[in-house]
Amino acid sequence: MRRLFAVLLFLLAAPAVAATRPDLVVVVSIDQFRYDYLERFGPWFSERGFNRFLKNGANFSNAYYLHANTFTGPGHASIGTGRTPDENAIVGNTWFDRTAQDEKGWQNFFEDSGSYSVPNPPQAQGPYWYQTITGAPRYCVEDHRVVVSAGTTGGMSPVALAEDALGDRLREKFPQSRVMSVAIKDRAAILMGGRKADAVYWFDPNLPGFISSNYYRYDPALFAFNQTATRYLPSSGQWTLSGTIPPDAMKNVTFDPPDAWPFKNSRYGTHFDHPVANMRALTYTPFANDMLLDFTSRIVDVEGLGTRGTPDLLFVGVSSPDNLGHYYGPDSMEVAEDAVLLDRSLQRFIDGLDAKFHDRLLVAITADHGVQSMPEIARLKDPSIDAGRLDFRNPRKEAHLISELPAARIDIERSIAARLNIPFSADAHLSQALVAFFEEPSLYINWDRVRALKLDGEQVKRALRDVLLAMPGVGAVFTNSELLIANANPSNVERAVRLSFRADRSGDVIVELKKNWIWSYGNPNTTHGQPLPDDQHVLMLFWGAAVRPARYEQRASPIDIARSVGALLGFDAGGRDAQVLPFIDARQTALATALAQLENGQPYTLVVPPSATADVRSVAAALRKVVSDAPELPAGYARLDALEVNGDKATVRLWTGPIPKPQPGVLSMNCGTGHTFSLVRDANGVWRITSRGVAQC
Ligand SMILES: [Zn+2]
Secondary structure, three states: OOOOHHHHHHOOOOOOOOOOOOOOEEEEEEOOEHHHHHHHHHHHOOOHHHHHHHHHOOOEOOOOOOOOOOOOOOOOHHHOOOOOOHHOOOOOEEEEEOOOOHHHHHHHHHOOOEEEEEOOOOOOOOOOOOOOOEEEEOEEEEEOOOOOOOEEEEEOOOOOOOOHHHHHHHHHHHHOOEEEEEEEEEHHHHHHHHHOOOOEEEEEEEEEEEEEEEOOOOOHHHHHHHHHHHHHOOOOOOEOOOOOOHHHHHHHOOOOHHHHHHOOOOOOOOOEEEOOHHHHOOOOOOOHHHHHHHHHHHHHHHHHOOOOOEEEEEEEEEEEHHHHHHHHOOOHHHHHHHHHHHHHHHHHHHHHHHHHHHHHHHEEEEOEEEEEEEEOOOOOOOOOOOOOOEEEOOOOOOOEEEEOOOHHHHHHHHHHHHHHHHOOOOOOEEEHOEEEEOOOEEEEEEHHHHHHOHHHHHHHHHHHHHHOOOOOEEEEEEEEEHHHOOOOOOOHHHHHHHOOOOOOOOOEEEEEEEOOEEEEHHHHHHOOOOOOOOHHOEEEEEOOOEEOEEEEOOOEEHHHHHHHHHHHOOOOOOOOOOOOOOOOOHHHHHHHHHHHHHHOOOOOOOOOOOOOOHHHHHHHHHHHHHHHHHOOOOOOOOOEEEEEOOOEEEEEEEOOOOOOOOOOOEOOOOOOOEEEEEEEEOOOOOOOEEEEEEEEE
């Protein structure tokens, strides 16, 4: 006996197709995690933390950011949108907005950034320097229109993000799907979530607790978690070495002798044990990773993510590794200890998801950027290297005079004046300086001054470029005019700079440093932000539904995550340079695309080489092959059931879903979700699907 297809309930409104796609996609970004950490600290990883991905998942060992501005804002915007900053418009954590008159923006800037302060500032009168220049600094997620759910920080939203993100495209394709994002840092969570995220949460250490803003539909009940957040403070009040990496091995995989300690940041001590007295200090330790992941697990439960039949998307920004990485550097014991403890935290977190979702879960892990060694520690390791810091900081808020700039900025003003044959005085007001503002890697010219001196703008930019090129530590300099002209054959650095460049937000002149040189903030620390392998080469791992386990050596980039997840779910996401990664079987994406298009009732042509569109039998054969050859699917998960051709009309029937348990008298292959599509051959001989129905049994 054969069950009759015709007697099945026939639905015109298609329900979700659960055949081949995950119900929950989780994208984890570890803030500041270089690829080499996986190899250096790998011997001490647990069984199902990073090793879950390295042994049973896809490991892209050559994942590099394409853009030059390897900062947190651009990195997370790139992960979330699948687009480089020239497309997603997040060119930095902060940029200079030429058109803004924004006192609040300035106040936030002075609070958050380490401005340069001379020991005995001269007593000068008149307006402060920043009140004399046109424009204001703009933090990448600041939005004065909205308010945060609690605390005293400014409003935050993705209003500055351009272009669709992965989550935006998911919500368009599946309106019932949910997109959530959570991180310790506001900009990490907000920029990954995209413009249409349902809810986004981040941590305010002053509160202390997780917050959101009224841009989102956040759930206030989740903030009950904040009442218990102090339980993540270690009872000893200290962060001590766990011994996970034995002391002798620790010496081999780090470079952290007492000689190096004076170059590490002393705020929470320069070596183990570190005091952890409050919640801000907590965010400089691995304990904050557990707090974040526990809060994230609660969101999954409360929101019922992955349980409504349409795919949900969850972004997680693990921010503490960046905080402590800046203070202690990539050679430190702190970074090694954090990596192996984060490995355990991820194991607990993913074990919890795995228990709920099994094969309906896909997890990606990447990082927003890498990091450079502390220049002083790099020199301690190898005294022959050229390493250092360049201090281009803006002056303190109350400054008036050019003499209150850092020495390198005074040098710039002096040298450019000599080149342009204009007067220079260190005692002149800062409104007379030719550089108005610095935000790495951009210098913004004081156009009021250029106008007042009747100078040629291009000449000023070129003079500034040449002055900078003569400075120690400077590797490359570009004027924005140079970047606005096409260059068919740019250097690697220039290509990366172009992918970070927006004429409306980037500076007039852009400076890239040499390896082992970093921008100075005045404090002992290290940083990232250059188009160098140390900053661009990050981990990129996948595990779960649809993942073909292997180590993939080809060049790839974290922007490929959005395009690949989109392909798996049957829609386009990501920008010009993003690619579908080969960890997803191409046949699986073809099937996902076919099924997703059927759900929307769009005309559909299955294009499977070679030239399968010529005849409906080859369409059906190709579809059958797509289905039957997909090794990631349980055997028989999707089956071609029938094919009827009548002149220029045809019907194809496809079953998806697990094969039901055998029952007497029932051919069990023919059950699950039945897709019937009618095809018509058009004038060009291409078969198009004209109607579809979905049946259940
Ligand atoms: Zn970062």
